[in-house]
Amino acid sequence: MYDVIIIGAGPAGLSAGITCASSGLHVLILDEFMYAGGRLLGQLYQEPDGTWWNGIEESKRLADKAYTLGIDIHLQTTVINLEKQNETWIVYTEKTTYQGKKLLLATGACESPIPIPGWTLPGVMSIGAAQVMTNVHRVKPGEKGIIIGINVLSLAIAMELKLAGIELYSLALPLASEISGDHAKPKPVFTNLLSFSHMAQNPLLRWGGKTLRFSWLQNLVLRMYPKKGLSVAGLPLQIKTAVTEIIGEDKVEGVKLVHLDANGGAIPGSEHEVKVDFVCIAGGLYPLVELAALVGCVFNYIDELGGYVPLHNEYMETTVEGLYVAGNITGIEGAKVAIAQGTVAGKAILHSFGLISEKEVEDAARFVHEVRKNAPIQFHPNIEMGKRRVMEEWGKVMKKKITN
Amino acid sequence: MSRRILQHPILGNIKNNKILTFSFNGQALTARKGETIAAALLAENIRTLRFHEESGRPRGFYCNIGHCYECRVTVNGKPNVRACLTLVEEGMEVVSLGTLDNPLKEWRNERV
Numbered sequence: 001m002y003d004v005i006i007i008g009a010g011p012a013g014l015s016a017g018i019t020c021a022s023s024g025l026h027v028l029i030l031d032e033f034m035y036a037g038g039r040l041l042g043q044l045y046q047e048p049d050g051t052w053w054n055g056i057e058e059s060k061r062l063a064d065k066a067y068t069l070g071i072d073i074h075l076q077t078t079v080i081n082l083e084k085q086n087e088t089w090i091v092y093t094e095k096t097t098y099q100g101k102k103l104l105l106a107t108g109a110c111e112s113p114i115p116i117p118g119w120t121l122p123g124v125m126s127i128g129a130a131q132v133m134t135n136v137h138r139v140k141p142g143e144k145g146i147i148i149g150i151n152v153l154s155l156a157i158a159m160e161l162k163l164a165g166i167e168l169y170s171l172a173l174p175l176a177s178e179i180s181g182d183h184a185k186p187k188p189v190f191t192n193l194l195s196f197s198h199m200a201q202n203p204l205l206r207w208g209g210k211t212l213r214f215s216w217l218q219n220l221v222l223r224m225y226p227k228k229g230l231s232v233a234g235l236p237l238q239i240k241t242a243v244t245e246i247i248g249e250d251k252v253e254g255v256k257l258v259h260l261d262a263n264g265g266a267i268p269g270s271e272h273e274v275k276v277d278f279v280c281i282a283g284g285l286y287p288l289v290e291l292a293a294l295v296g297c298v299f300n301y302i303d304e305l306g307g308y309v310p311l312h313n314e315y316m317e318t319t320v321e322g323l324y325v326a327g328n329i330t331g332i333e334g335a336k337v338a339i340a341q342g343t344v345a346g347k348a349i350l351h352s353f354g355l356i357s358e359k360e361v362e363d364a365a366r367f368v369h370e371v372r373k374n375a376p377i378q379f380h381p382n383i384e385m386g387k388r389r390v391m392e393e394w395g396k397v398m399k400k401k402i403t404n
Numbered sequence: 405m406s407r408r409i410l411q412h413p414i415l416g417n418i419k420n421n422k423i424l425t426f427s428f429n430g431q432a433l434t435a436r437k438g439e440t441i442a443a444a445l446l447a448e449n450i451r452t453l454r455f456h457e458e459s460g461r462p463r464g465f466y467c468n469i470g471h472c473y474e475c476r477v478t479v480n481g482k483p484n485v486r487a488c489l490t491l492v493e494e495g496m497e498v499v500s501l502g503t504l505d506n507p508l509k510e511w512r513n514e515r516v
Contacts (some may be wrong), residue, residue: 033489085511122453138410138418
């Protein structure tokens, strides 16, 4: 019997495990992947101060600490069911079952696909797949590719592909459809781009981020944005070009593109083809919550957090007794926030065992806000608003519980 | 072997060069120790991992982290193993999944 079972060996799960084991709890961490670190593994970017954030090294640092503290980390282990019998959690994996007193879900996020004609051809992959192939497995996704979807994640990974010597034709938009939504509209994409333009090396975009607060001015600049695209930090950004189809017989051989006007309308006669041998689809991330749904958590749809999230409080407790959450399962954010959230969950668990005071949990929870405020990029500009909505919903549910 | 990123300006160079042999649909191939089936095949420019159960159209890996199940293959006789989460082992036999019988559809086609 473990004191704590943690599902997910990413930044949140590892930091929670480290927090618990540091105070003597017996901890098990389970993960499907062959290395500990979760999606932190693929991350590679330059901090504002010029130093490199190397996800592989950060993951190794966390995993080494966890192993040193005697945490059992079982990798390549897929959880297939969860059950609570009396006060004990039973975790079913493909190989065996485990029992624990407390359970933490740190399952991270999943990528939203954007279906496009031809997207089932071999050579089409999610943007995260290209990142893992390049930085973790060290195999090129192809010789020359195109990225469909311009957002903070696709830009970061495009930089990583470039660093590894992989050629990109461009980053372009998906064809407008019911599913592609705002991903296919030049204006929202451009506005979003401006929100993290402080990272851009291109002076026009950098200037734009500071100056273009007014919508009419944004429209004007968008109208002037070159059809062929703009090179931002060496990346060819085609905000006014959409991929209409991925072509090839048995594998990706190219894409069909069309230029768009500032409103996202296809310009007649601008259709053209480009040869590529791989295509990345970047439709954004949403919290991976299936396991929380299995055990009857209350859920809320919060757009700012990326989708449905299990309802939780500031201490990362859910509506199910003894079940905690941390990391991207609670909303899409960076690894540093996930690490801070993992610490909160770990401390909340320690408090439930009577090992530390509530004040310590409170302090850790406050630290999360600080980390969030100092994060160089945010996946959603209104993340704090989303978090406030979760707390409001938690208040409502708890009030109902008390009055019942 | 040219598709492997052995040198990298930040991540450094790969030193571990232990080579394993395995097979894919009967073809003898090599992999670097620590590579997944999906990565080792991609390094050999093999992108088609299976064929769709009904249409027979080729499919490759999509998410590369175990979520989408597009990359499932038969490994040493065990079907529906995710190529993106499975490390190549010496002598491993990997086989593509193919179309499945669809008796109900055939029955319908004969009558309609």
